[in-house]
Amino acid sequence: MRLANVLHLGIKELRSLGRDRTMVILIVYAFTLAIYAAASAEPESLNRAPIAIVDEDRSALSQRIVDAFYPPYFVPPKLIDQNAMDARMDAGLDTFALDIPPDFQSDVLAGRQPAIQLNVDATRMSQAFTGSSYINEIVTEEVAEFVNHHRNGTDIPVELVSRIRFNPELEKAWFGSVMELINNVTLLAIVLTGAALIREREHGTIEHLLVMPVTPAEIMTSKIWAMGLVVLVATTFTLFVIVRGLLQVPLSGSIPLFLGGAALDIVATTALGILLGTVARSMPQFGLLFVLVLLPLQMLSGASTPYESMPQLVQLVMLAAPNTHFVMLAQAVLFRDAGIGVVWPQLVAMTVIGAVLFALALSRFRKSIGTMA
Secondary structure (H helix, E strand, C coil), X not given: CCHHHHHHHHHHHHHHXXXXXXXXXXXXXXXXXXXXXXHHCXXXXXXXXXXXXXXXXXXXXXXXXXXXXXXXXXXXXXXXXXXXXXXXXXXXXXXXXXXXXXXXXXXXXXXXXXXXXXXXXXXXXXXXXXXXXXXXXXXXXXXXXXXXXXXXXXXXXXXXXXXXXXXXXXXXXXXXXXXXXXXXXXXXXXXXXXXHHHHHHHHCHHHHHHCCCCCHHHHHHHHHHHHHHXXXXXXXXXXHHXXXXXCCCCCCCCHHHHHHHHHHHHHHHHXXXXXXXXXXXXXXXXXXXXXXXXXXXXXXXXXXXXXXXXXXXXHHHHCCCHHHHHHHHHHHHHXXXXXXXXXXXXXXXXXXXXXXXXXXXXXXXXXXXXXHC
């Protein structure tokens, strides 16, 4: 394999990518807006849920209940009348509407057990389920403390002291931004190389390469280094400008070590993209194969769900995926300041997986070229 051929063919790939506006827009979006949106979007837990309260009692107890709802779980309650409650719910302005009936305080003090109506917009599934439990607990505690004239406290013989490491304030953006970056590295590495191969086949330029003094290994290597370089440069930009700069995520570990692991993962995933490109005969077929491969890679790698909480069989199968080891490396390096002495198994695993995928893709690529010739 001649390096000059690999270099010139790679430059050709970069020029071809630069003329593909759709791919350029996808790259810019995936490494800027997509990262920011994933990190700053509403978390799965209850967060600033809109709530309106109809206070028909206007008592000290009802005011106490109103004051109990505050950020970050709820926005400050909107006090409305009963006629506006249904209209606001229908318009989607409120997720919860709490109706405190007249004479509520006097009925509570008299032991009559009055009922409070809670209306919930169940179309907002994540907040509706969690928020109903929160509201029930808040109202119950406020009523109990009002009746007993003191806040309940339970004396236990053991004091539990929590010390949260690596993310003391439990900021979702710290985890979400880095994991979305890893997911997008996998996505773009597969798409760029696979699409580049299929684009040449559809445009007929692959036949031009067959009559040139280049080998299949040189053609494939050029696509891997060119598309891999684009993804690695975009990853570096996102890490410094979006993650550390805009989102202000403190990255405590070694950035060069992380980028080295990213390079190994990119080599493996770009080889996977070429492998899928040799199987698919057209861009629509590639898209279908891409979806079938990408979803398991992203959902079962540990970026969305903790790897250790998955079934044992799934854990064993996903050890064959390069981004599983990349997720482990990224979390260890960027969050826990791990060195190469800790993450070397992941580096070795990604190297082996990348070599296997490269060999499989090269074998398949040679067969596909031989068929075309």
